[in-house]
Amino acid sequence: MEFIQTLLANELVVSIFLSLLPLVFIIVYALVVLYTEMKVAAHIQDRVAYMRTGWHGLLQPIADMLKLLQKEDIIPDKADKLLFRLAPIIAFVGTYAAYAVLPFSSIYIGSNINLGAFFLVAVGSLVVVGILMAGWASNNKWSLFGGVRSAAQMISYEIPTAIAIIIVVMITGSLNLQDVTKFQDGGIGNWVVFGGPLPWSQKLMLMPFTIITFFILFVSSIAEVNRTPFDLPEAESELVQGFNTEYSGMRFAMFYLSEYANLFTVSAVGVALFLGGWSSPFGTFMSGPVWGIFWFVAKAYVFVLIQIWVRWTLPRLRVDQLMYVSWKVLTPWLFACLLAVGLILVL
Amino acid sequence: MSAVGTYFYSIFHSLYTVVVGMKITIKHLFTRSATVQYPTVKMKIPERARNRLYVNIDDCIGCDQCSMACPVDCITIDTIKSTPDVDLGLTSKNTKKRLYVPRFDIDIAKCCYCGLCVWPCPTDCIVMTDVYEFSEYDRKNLIYSFSNMTADEIAGAKERLKKYDEEQAAKKAAIAAAAAEKAAAPMTPLPPKPELPAS
Amino acid sequence: MDLYTIIFYIFAVITLGAACVVVFSRNIVRAAFALLFAFFGVAGIYVFLLADFIAITQLLIYVGGILVLILFGVMLTSHQIHVDTKTGTVQTLPAVMIVSALAGTIIGIFWSTDWNVSSQLKIMDKTAPQIGELLLTKYLLPFEIASVVLLVALIGAAMIARREKKPKD
Numbered sequence: 001m002e003f004i005q006t007l008l009a010n011e012l013v014v015s016i017f018l019s020l021l022p023l024v025f026i027i028v029y030a031l032v033v034l035y036t037e038m039k040v041a042a043h044i045q046d047r048v049a050y051m052r053t054g055w056h057g058l059l060q061p062i063a064d065m066l067k068l069l070q071k072e073d074i075i076p077d078k079a080d081k082l083l084f085r086l087a088p089i090i091a092f093v094g095t096y097a098a099y100a101v102l103p104f105s106s107i108y109i110g111s112n113i114n115l116g117a118f119f120l121v122a123v124g125s126l127v128v129v130g131i132l133m134a135g136w137a138s139n140n141k142w143s144l145f146g147g148v149r150s151a152a153q154m155i156s157y158e159i160p161t162a163i164a165i166i167i168v169v170m171i172t173g174s175l176n177l178q179d180v181t182k183f184q185d186g187g188i189g190n191w192v193v194f195g196g197p198l199p200w201s202q203k204l205m206l207m208p209f210t211i212i213t214f215f216i217l218f219v220s221s222i223a224e225v226n227r228t229p230f231d232l233p234e235a236e237s238e239l240v241q242g243f244n245t246e247y248s249g250m251r252f253a254m255f256y257l258s259e260y261a262n263l264f265t266v267s268a269v270g271v272a273l274f275l276g277g278w279s280s281p282f283g284t285f286m287s288g289p290v291w292g293i294f295w296f297v298a299k300a301y302v303f304v305l306i307q308i309w310v311r312w313t314l315p316r317l318r319v320d321q322l323m324y325v326s327w328k329v330l331t332p333w334l335f336a337c338l339l340a341v342g343l344i345l346v347l
Numbered sequence: 348m349s350a351v352g353t354y355f356y357s358i359f360h361s362l363y364t365v366v367v368g369m370k371i372t373i374k375h376l377f378t379r380s381a382t383v384q385y386p387t388v389k390m391k392i393p394e395r396a397r398n399r400l401y402v403n404i405d406d407c408i409g410c411d412q413c414s415m416a417c418p419v420d421c422i423t424i425d426t427i428k429s430t431p432d433v434d435l436g437l438t439s440k441n442t443k444k445r446l447y448v449p450r451f452d453i454d455i456a457k458c459c460y461c462g463l464c465v466w467p468c469p470t471d472c473i474v475m476t477d478v479y480e481f482s483e484y485d486r487k488n489l490i491y492s493f494s495n496m497t498a499d500e501i502a503g504a505k506e507r508l509k510k511y512d513e514e515q516a517a518k519k520a521a522i523a524a525a526a527a528e529k530a531a532a533p534m535t536p537l538p539p540k541p542e543l544p545a546s
Numbered sequence: 547m548d549l550y551t552i553i554f555y556i557f558a559v560i561t562l563g564a565a566c567v568v569v570f571s572r573n574i575v576r577a578a579f580a581l582l583f584a585f586f587g588v589a590g591i592y593v594f595l596l597a598d599f600i601a602i603t604q605l606l607i608y609v610g611g612i613l614v615l616i617l618f619g620v621m622l623t624s625h626q627i628h629v630d631t632k633t634g635t636v637q638t639l640p641a642v643m644i645v646s647a648l649a650g651t652i653i654g655i656f657w658s659t660d661w662n663v664s665s666q667l668k669i670m671d672k673t674a675p676q677i678g679e680l681l682l683t684k685y686l687l688p689f690e691i692a693s694v695v696l697l698v699a700l701i702g703a704a705m706i707a708r709r710e711k712k713p714k715d
Contacts, residue, residue, distance in 0.1 A: 125610025313372040
């Protein structure tokens, strides 16, 4: 007991412990999403997916993980070995850094910095560099194409994401995600997607624009995590998994984990900015720090489910269509929303 | 349509088609899966499905027609003639069996399940069954032998045939010798042919 | 030595080490990737200077924009990847003059600055609103000029990228 107390007194140990919490969460959550994704994909295609390992294949993700961990780690002979080893680490660091500012609950947030939303946009670029590095270091044409496509795509879609975040910041008046969440506390009506806790006249005027903004943020977040219909960087059928063609074993697992962690991040950002974060949809009913974690994760999980559903429905876009959607549809519409929201808030 | 109209229409159209697609997939998410848990649950296979071949060797008359019909030559049949003193019995179709079948091998690894061997069989002894699980670790195990003759029986049959053949040869030689003798004697007219009965 | 000093030195070493790789590496792609660590280290040092907004902007603009642009440039001119970059010395005299002038300026600033600011500077609660206010009041003109310059650059880029219309004959 005394040992634990001295440990808890040590600032360094406590901060390391707190910063490792999201890692545990990511691993558990990745297993859950892996299972969900396989099951949903299978049932959409009228299959049943794995059934043998445990009840309805519940242990399969664990088996998959163990398999990946003990697989041989192959580094191609002609690869740039240093960069090849570094790439998955950088990609994962970029993903994990975003968890520092996610408000999981009213009492737990990795780092309650004042520029949380801004930080989220910035660290996403680390993932881009990691993927570019992986694509180049593999010394493989598919990988290089995948890496370059991924970078072009993520940079293009960062712009709609950033503008959508700016629109929310204009309404809430803060870049701190904890403040943004507190702003929306107190029931479903106070969520930013429905205009936030403003007077009814403003709220009704804001609502169409916030809903469009939210929808666009959702679309661009799918593009940012490289999932179908925006999975050009991976494109199994044309690029053979793109930038991770040459990766195997542990390093591949890191890319995989990074992808799933990113999936949660973008969903969580949408939830924190538009859907009230950890606040309960029923006002004070079922609210509190622990319920906060539940609401936050549950809302984000619903979004992950929708992304999985979209993935197994839609075919892949062409490269020019991808750029068309970002530059000619999403961005101009968001600029219009930005202008409209600004005017309404000034009124 | 004007350029602006096309722009707005294409946005509307893409959103609409996405909704249509997603409606279809969510409907399938809740319909019953078409898969069965194979090794434990098996699908009913059609009545006339063609799978592993089976030969009822008791009915086989060794006519070799199936082997000739086979497009991939996966059936090998050896036969030994029986001597008149042995009765090999009748098949289920009341055909008299005249040949021993010491070897009736089907290399099922080669078989293409066309069923062409089944139709020519005069005694319906080669058939396609509904057994489809017969994987093996060694390809040699896929050569099925249907003959029920033991090595002793085969040797015995061969021995008897050889003896019979020798006897016949001796008989023939004797006849030939007698004929030669007769040929040396003056010709006698042939006996008159019996009249065919009017039908 | 407390924890913050150690972290500061880690960032300093990352920045300087990566900068050395950028300068001395013969592999141009590795040099470009080393820039990532240099930018990252500088961002960390900005955090120590209580300039959180600048730190994140550093990440966003330099890592997310400029570095990726450089990498694109390097990768798309693929035939130059495996060519060793020249690191020999040419035109020694002008180089020495310019470098010593630059170094003199930096050292001059270094000495003339009153570094003991920790007692004077109060920790600002929110930097972003203040930066925004200053940009739209005191520094409005430079801000607007910068935006006009960027707009001109954008139009120029679009102009260059546009396909030339073939004259009808």
